[in-house]
Structure formats: structure tokens, C-alpha cells
Amino acid sequence: MRRLFTLILAAAIGISAFNSCSSGNVVLPNVSGKAGEVIIVMDKDNWEGDLGTAVRDLLGGDCPYLAQKEPLYNLVNISPTGFAELFRVHRNIVIFNIAGDVQDEGMAYRTDVWSHPQCVIQLSALNNESAMEIFNESSERILATLEQAERDRIIANSKKYEEYKCSKAVTPMIGGSPHFPSGYKVRKKTDDFIWISDDKQYTNQGIFVYKYPASENNNFSLESVISHRNAALQANVPGMFDGTYMTTSTYVTPTVEFIRFRGRQFAQTRGFWEVEGDFMGGPFISHSFYSQDGSEIIVLDGWVYAPRFDKRQYLRQVEAIIYSFEWEKPAKDEEKTSAEE
Secondary structure (H helix, E strand, O other), rough: HHHHHHHHHHHHHHHHHOOOOOOOOOOOOOOOOOEEEOOOOOOOOHOHHHHHHHHHOOOOOOOOOOOOOEEEOOOEEEOOHHOHHHOOOOOOEEEEEEEEOOOOOOEEEEEEOOOOOOOOEEEOOHHHHHHHHHHHHHHHHHHHHHHHHHHHHHHHHHOOEHHHHHHHHHHHHOOOOOEEEEEEOOEEOOOEEEEEEEOOOOEEEEEEEEEEOOOOOOOOOHHHHHHHHHHHHHHOOEEEOOOOOEEEEOOOOEEEEEEEEEEEEEEEEEEEEEOOOOOOOOEEEEEEEEOOOOEEEEEEEEEEEEOOOOHHHHHHHHHHHOOOOEOOOOHHHHHHHHHHO
């Protein structure tokens, strides 16, 4: 009984801390847990019932465009009474606060509640039926919030351990650059194509940066994006044997969606790459957008080759790199920023 009371008290303190404002003077510990892992705070009956099934379907479903089945996130269920200090510092937490005395039903999205850089999402509802309705209505935002939290951590790490030689190679060609972390090196550079990759013994993570003249229309149609991609890869990315080269797989049709992200707009394409005449392949994601003067299409293309390993996290890492793209700041802006710092 004493242990049960201690656990309940710890959970109550945790929820209270979530609902209160964090002091700006408090130095938070670093987050714990593995990348791509989410703690779900929910009682056992709900976890094994319809609500838990809905959570698993949304967050634990198959990650798209991977050759083998991998979950979007690895989920760990913790009961409210077991939600103690050990778990409160986890990187991603989704709390289900379902009780008859809940005052404000709905969703709350917070960062750095108990650790840094942390993402905490809380659903508050009077009963299970209401919780299911709120969850279904908020599913897209829940996914987007968790994905951005994972992406931001990778970007922050890239900036902390940045390989500046890569950005110095890219910026003159396209007017800006992603933030490449340590380990990435320039493998090939021409006037309109750059190949940058992190090559290890059993894995390869690469970024292609290329450009081509914009046309009057249909610059971001699937047909246009893929045809220019295949032309750039055939010309610049040979395979291991004569006559082989990287191209876009037709086994699964790629998809294009239009994204607005932190003031930038781009066409995001997902699909599989393969080597023509060989048996190599893997997932890719690309961003296509106009140059600053609108005369060219710029493409940032991230891809993964990891035949012996799960690929979800490798793909997330190259995706975060291309999401980190920033236009080069004018010299005056850089001086102003340095002065402010």
C-alpha cells in the first residue's frame, strides 16, 4: 500500500508539473530514451481496449516507403500510477488524463516539461468515448508534433557538430545549404550537381543537391520531378559495374505532396531508388523548390542504403538534414545576428 501511494503521488506530482509553468531558471536534464520511441501513459484497460488500438494504429503503424515493415514509432505503455521520475524525462510522452473531474477537455502540446529537448502531449477527457473522439480529431497534429520533435533534435545535433566544408560547397551553387553533421563528406561536385554522403562499413546515407532550369509550368508534377531526378542520377551516380547507375524504382509509384515549412514551400517526393542493372536499392525523400530568382528548380535528395539494418531512423536523419535547409543570410544580417548574440 505504501508503494502504491508513492507511485500515485509521483504521478500526481508529474501531472501537476505538466499543468504548471516551468521556471526559466530551472536547468532541465537531457532527455532519455531511444530515437523514435514514445511513452504512452494510459491505464491497462484502455491500452488493451479500443483506445489503445487506435493509438497503436496511428503511432505504431507501418512507416511508409520502407522495404521491410518497421513501425512509425516504438511505443512503450506506462500506467498512470507507474509514471514516475524515470519515465518523465523521456523524449516523447503522450499522456491520457481520463477522469470524471477533468475541467478542460482537449489537447495540450508542451515542450521541455521535465527534460530537454522534450515533447509532451496530453489528452484530457471526462470518459473513454470523449477521449476517443478527441484523439481521432487530433491525430494529424499528434503525428506532426512528434515528427517535428524528432526532426528538431536531429537538426540541433547537426548544427552542434556541423561539417562546414559541405555547406561551403553547396551554398555557392544554390544560394543556401542544409546543415550537414560530422561524418558527411563531398564525394562529387559539378556546376549543377553535388553528392555528399556519410559512408560507413555497412550503411550509406547520402544527399544529392542539384538544379535545372525551371519551365513555364508543371515544374512540380510527379512526372517532371522523377524525369529530372533520373536524368541527374544517370549522369552523376554510377553503380559498381559498367553500365549501371542509380535511378528511381518503378516497383512502387513515388508520391508528391506540397509542404509549407517555416516560411519555405517545396514539393516533397517519397519513393524508392534502385541501381539499374544491379540489385541495390532503398528509400529516398526529396525536396524540390524554386531558386531565389525563380529561374531554376533546386532539389535536395536524401537517400539511404542499409541492407543489414532497419532503415527508419537512417531515413529520418537524412530527411531532417534536407529539412534544415536555409538560404544564405546577407552579410549585414549576419553582422546584426552576431551583435545581438
